[in-house]
Every structure is written in structure tokens, then in C-alpha cells.
Amino acid sequence: MNAPTQTSSGGVWTAAWKRLRTDRVGMTCMAIVAAFLVLVLAAALDVIAADWQREVGVPDAPPTFVGPRPAEDVGAIIEPKGPAVDLSSIDPLAPRYAEWAAAAAKFKTEDDVRQPTLPLGGDRLGRDVLAKVIKGAEVSVVVGLAAAVVATLIGTLLGALSGFFGGKLGDLLEWVYNVFTAIPTILLLFTFAAIFPRGVTSVVLILAFTGWTGIYRLIRAEFIKHRSREYVRSAEAIGASTGSRIFKHILPNVSHVALVQLSLHVVSFIKSEVILSYLGLGVSVDQVSWGTMLSEAQNELILGHWWQLAAVTVCMAVFVTAFALFTDALRDALDPKLRGLE
Numbered sequence: 001m002n003a004p005t006q007t008s009s010g011g012v013w014t015a016a017w018k019r020l021r022t023d024r025v026g027m028t029c030m031a032i033v034a035a036f037l038v039l040v041l042a043a044a045l046d047v048i049a050a051d052w053q054r055e056v057g058v059p060d061a062p063p064t065f066v067g068p069r070p071a072e073d074v075g076a077i078i079e080p081k082g083p084a085v086d087l088s089s090i091d092p093l094a095p096r097y098a099e100w101a102a103a104a105a106k107f108k109t110e111d112d113v114r115q116p117t118l119p120l121g122g123d124r125l126g127r128d129v130l131a132k133v134i135k136g137a138e139v140s141v142v143v144g145l146a147a148a149v150v151a152t153l154i155g156t157l158l159g160a161l162s163g164f165f166g167g168k169l170g171d172l173l174e175w176v177y178n179v180f181t182a183i184p185t186i187l188l189l190f191t192f193a194a195i196f197p198r199g200v201t202s203v204v205l206i207l208a209f210t211g212w213t214g215i216y217r218l219i220r221a222e223f224i225k226h227r228s229r230e231y232v233r234s235a236e237a238i239g240a241s242t243g244s245r246i247f248k249h250i251l252p253n254v255s256h257v258a259l260v261q262l263s264l265h266v267v268s269f270i271k272s273e274v275i276l277s278y279l280g281l282g283v284s285v286d287q288v289s290w291g292t293m294l295s296e297a298q299n300e301l302i303l304g305h306w307w308q309l310a311a312v313t314v315c316m317a318v319f320v321t322a323f324a325l326f327t328d329a330l331r332d333a334l335d336p337k338l339r340g341l342e
Contacts, residue, residue: 016256019333026329032322036137043138052131052288057115060305061122068116121307124300129308132288133315139289141319143203144270150208151269152262155215156251162216163223164246173216180213189272193281203282207269215261222254256334263327267320274316290316 020026042048062069115122120130162173180188188210196202226232227250235249270290276282277291290312297309 016330016333020329023329023332026326026333029322029326029329032318033326036141036319036322039134040138040141043134044142049131049134049138052135053127055114055126056128057118057122057126059122059124059126060300060303061115061118061126062305063121063307064117064119066117066121066307120311121305123296123308124305129311132293132308133290133311136288136290136293136312137315137319139200139283139287140270140273140291140316143200143207143273143289144266147204147207147211147269147273148262148265150204151211151265152215152258154208155212155261156219156258158212159216159219160223160246160251163220164227164242164250166224173220177213177216180210185210189276190281193276198282198284200283200287203273203276206276207272211265211269211272215258215265218257218261219254222257223250226250226253260327260331260334263323263330267324267327270316270320 118128162170192206274291277289278295293312
């Protein structure tokens with residue numbers, strides 16, 4: 001009689017991947033997020049959008065699908081309409097300007113010629129909005145990911161210590177948690193932003209220091225629940241150290257909670273970075289992010305130049321929506337209650 005063949009499920013992560021692959025919305029959103037991450041990596045390596053500061057178009061160049069503005073509108077930027085004025089009476093060098101302009105035109109190259117239109121339009125200086133959106137995605141997405149990782153590490157470590165040990169250490173960490181949660185998050189953000197210098201690293205630290213509390217609370221509850229279970233007691237009975245019980249036995253069983261919280265905080269931190277940069281408290285002035293682009297676009301919108309606002313809004317909405325839906329699919333795939341249904 002042949003022995004029954006045993007099949008292995010491959011572990012929690014393999015089962016979660018199988019469930020995720022059956023979710024079409026989740027897989028589609030994962031592909032969109034992956035495409036954005038590839039663009040961010042290419043921008044970080046200066047493969048694309050490296051010259052986002054170069055003025056390649058005329059000021060406020062419209063998108064290519066809209067078409068160039070009439071020649072008289074473009075000329076009005078340089079030569080405002082109105083009655084002719086004898087500039088020689090104001091500036092004695094005025095008669096030489098035309099001569100100098102003609103001489104300078106002989107030395108112009110193709111790079112000096114500004115385009116009348118750009119793929120997604122240009123800003124008030126003639127910089128390509130498409131390049132700015134890609135470079136801004138690099139800053140905003142990197143800030144969101146890095147801040148979420150740091151906040152998750154802080155919240156997981158403090159939550160593990162508080163939940164496992166309890167006692168005075170737990171009371172101390174609970175007091176710190178209550179202090180941070182008693183202050184409105186927006187006030188904490190503004191307070192830290194006033195202390196730290198402007199820059200990407202500062203924004204990451206600001207968001208991480210204000211966003212670890214939710215992760216801490218969940219991880220603490222999970223450790224309180226797991227520390228008295230049989231497998232932890234057995235590990236203690238065979239001589240496993242405290243660190244081994246925390247990081248080798250309990251933490252792998254609650255890692256899905258930390259992972260889901262990390263992905264949720266990425267979306268939240270991207271929005272927070274946009275708000276800080278929009279208010280002038282985020283990245284430095286020589287950098288571009290989705291928040292700084294929105295700040296610039298509000299002035300352009302008054303003049304009817306809508307393309308920068310539309311470009312950054314659509315890109316941010318697509319990424320944030322795709323990441324949020326992917327997070328929901330990932331949370332469902334890692335839900336321990338679904339493991340027994342397979």
C-alpha cells in the first residue's frame with residue numbers, strides 16, 4: 001500500500017501570492033505602481049528628466065495636443081502692445097539692441113531655440129512640465145516610501161518592546177505614545193518642519209517621527225496576544241533568549257500587520273509631503289516635488305494656464321489610487337482568516 005503523498009503549501013507568503021494573483025484589480029494596480037517605481041528609479045539615476053530645470057520652451061508653452069499660441073500672443077510676452085515709445089530718450093544704448101540681437105543670433109545653436117509647444121506644456125519659465133512631473137514623482141514617492149519604512153521600524157520596535165515586556169517599560173512607552181497622539185498631527189508636522197532645515201531628509205524624518213504611533217499601537221497589541229501562547233512558552237522552556245523569542249518567534253507571525261501598515265502609510269506620507277511642500281515647508285527651493293508644482297500651478301491657473309495643474313494632479317491621483325487599491329489587495333491576501341479557506 002502506497003503512503004499518501006503530502007503536499008506543501010509553501011508557507012504564508014506563497015499562499016498570499018497565490019491569492020493576490022487571482023485579484024485582477026490588485027495585479028493591475030501593482031503593475032501601475034511598478035511602472036511608477038521604474039520611472040522614479042530612472043529619474044534618480046538621471047536617465048530621464050535630468051534636465052528638468054532647462055528652459056526648453058517659450059514661457060507657458062501649451063501642450064502639443066493643444067497647439068502653439070498665436071504669434072502675436074507669444075510676441076506680446078517680449079514686446080507688450082501699446083503706443084510706440086522712443087527708447088533712445090530713455091536708454092542711450094537702445095539703438096544698438098537690434099544690432100546686438102542680430103549678432104547674437106549668429107551664435108545660437110539648436111539648443112538655444114525654444115519650442116512653441118511641449119508634450120505636456122511648459123511652466124512660466126519654459127521648463128518642460130513632463131520632466132518636472134517625473135522628477136517630482138522621484139522626490140514625493142521616495143519621501144513617502146522612506147518615511148513609511150522609518151516609521152514602521154520605529155513603531156514595530158517600540159511596539160514589540162512594550163507588548164513583550166510590559167511593566168515600567170511598557171508604561172513609559174505608553175506615555176510617549178499618548179503625548180504624540182494628544183497633539184494634532186498637523187501641529188506636530190508644522191512644529192517639526194519649523195525645527196528641521198528644508199530638504200528631503202528632513203521631510204522623511206518629520207513624517208516618520210509623527211507617523212509611527214498607529215503602527216506602534218497595533219504591534220503592541222499583537223505582541224501582548226502572542227507572548228503567552230504555547231509556541232513562545234515552548235521556546236522559553238528550551239532556553240531561547242529574549243531577543244530570539246521577540247524577533248525569531250513572535251515577529252514573523254505579526255509581520256503581515258507591519259507590512260500592511262507600511263503600505264498604508266506610503267499613501268498618507270505622500271499626501272503629507274505634498275501639503276508641506278505646497279505650504280513651503282517641504283523640500284528646498286532648488287528641488288521639485290508634486291507639492292511645489294501645485295504651488296506654482298495656482299498662480300498659472302489665474303492666467304488660464306491649466307496644464308501644469310492637470311499634469312501633476314492626474315499623475316498623483318493615478319499613483320495614490322493604484323497604491324491604495326494594491327494595499328487593499330495585499331491586506332486581503334495576507335489576512336490570516338483566509339488561510340484556512342485554501
